[in-house]
Amino acid sequence: MMIKFPEGEMVDDNDDDCSDEFTKLIRNMNPPRVVIDNDSCEDATVIRVDSVNKHGILLQVVQVLTDLNLIIRKAYISSDGSWFMDVFNVTDRDGGKVLDEEIISYLQKSLESDAFFFPKLSSAGTSPSKEHTLIEFTASDRPGLLSEVSAVLATRMYRVARAELWTHNARVAAVLRVVDESTGGGAAVAVDLERLSAIKQLLCNVLEVDGDSSSTGTMGVASGSTHTQRRLHQMMVDDRDYERGKRREEDDGESRPRVAVRDCVEKEYTEVIMRPKDRAKLVFDTLCTLTDMKYIVFHGTVSTGEEEAYQEYYIRNVDGSPVSSEEDRRHLIQCLEAAT
Known part of the structure; x- marks a missing residue:
């Protein structure tokens, strides 16, 4: 089994400092504009985003909409050159327009903020948490796996405060937020390397099934700011779940998208x-x-x-x-x- 301990922050950053400075200059000359329109479309709220272009900005915008549980019904994307222009027709979960003033205000402020376009300018969420540690793992999926993992952590006085898991093609990827109960829930696991090593070994045993090498998983402990669901995407790809899907279709004839x-x-x-x-x-x-x-x-x-x-x-x-x-x-x- 391969055990990996990501070092530092889980930050996605593909641009160097020079590129950021150039982008900031263009943005200052042409500040972003977000228009939220409930009048031009009969059955959806229209959100128009015009801004300086930057790699990954489209995903960041969609991530904000998704985190607010907004459903994208239609979208028109154009980002040739140095400018980004998108139009999204969205509804709430019930299929209605977005009329909540707090949500509208949040969209406007977040999509036009410097911290949104240049995450380096904001320290929020980029430093390791003092209240929890993220434990992530991929493994073969089976009934009771999360219960077993939680029980192992409990033996070392750690409590799972929050867990997000994805299952696909008989595999599971999970990100757990863990707090140290021995200190009243206020200390991160990573401060105690000896205890962390013991947890690592115990969880490795749980993630292995009957010595079957195809069932082994990976486990890591890290602190960082990567969006959890995006991190789960990355973990599934690293786990090569797409190859297992190919084999499964060959076995049972299931159709793909x-x-x-x-x-x-x-x-x-x-x-x-x-x-x-x-x-x-x-x-x-x-x-x-x-x-x-x-x-x-x-x-x-x-x-x-x-x-x-x-x-x-x-x-x-x-x-x-x-x-x-x-x-x-x-x-x-x-x-x-x-x-x-």
């Missing part, structure tokens, strides 16, 4: 067309995958139907090149199928 990847030669893009089953957070899951695979979305359209969603994206690698090899194309399809 329809994903097509083809060349758009005249514009030097790669076109991605998806027709997955519609559900909440679908756009977020798709963009997590594309962003973490180092693809940039230049243009896109999203629309939802009663059961099926339609997503179309024009992408390039971060180096500006389209998807060129058949192997990369196949890998992209597999990851998008698994994500959706």
Whole structure:
């Protein structure tokens, strides 16, 4: 079993300081503008975001909408050059317009803030927590696994304050927020390396099943600011759940979401067309995958139907090149199928 202990913060940052300074200059000359419109569309709230472009900004915007439990019904994406222009038609969970003034104010302030576009400017959430430690693991899924993990932690006086888990293709990825009960719940696990090592060994034993090497998992302890659901995406990809999905379909004939990847030669893009089953957070899951695979979305359209969603994206690698090899194309399809 491989045991990994991520060092430092779990921060996604693909831009160097010079790029940030240039982006700040453009942004100061053209500050972002967020318009929230409840009049122009009969059955949805229209949110328009115009801003300086930066790699990952599309995912950040969608992440804010998703965290507020807003459903993206339609989206129009354009981010060629140095400017980012998006339009989202959203509803609340009940299918109604967004009328809550607190939510509207939060959207406006957060999407226009410096801390949103330049996370380095804000220390909030980027330093290790003094109240909890994040424990993350991937393993074979089985009934009672979380209960066993919690019981192991309890033997060392640690309590699971919050847990988020995903299961897919008989695998599970989990991020646990753990507090130290021996200090009244106010100390992080990582301050005691000896106890942490003991926890590591005990959890490793729980994550292994009958000595079957295919059932082993990975466990890590870290502190950081990566969005939890995005972290779960990354863990599933690292666990290669998309390959297990391929084997499962071959075994039981289960159909996959329809994903097509083809060349758009005249514009030097790669076109991605998806027709997955519609559900909440679908756009977020798709963009997590594309962003973490180092693809940039230049243009896109999203629309939802009663059961099926339609997503179309024009992408390039971060180096500006389209998807060129058949192997990369196949890998992209597999990851998008698994994500959706």
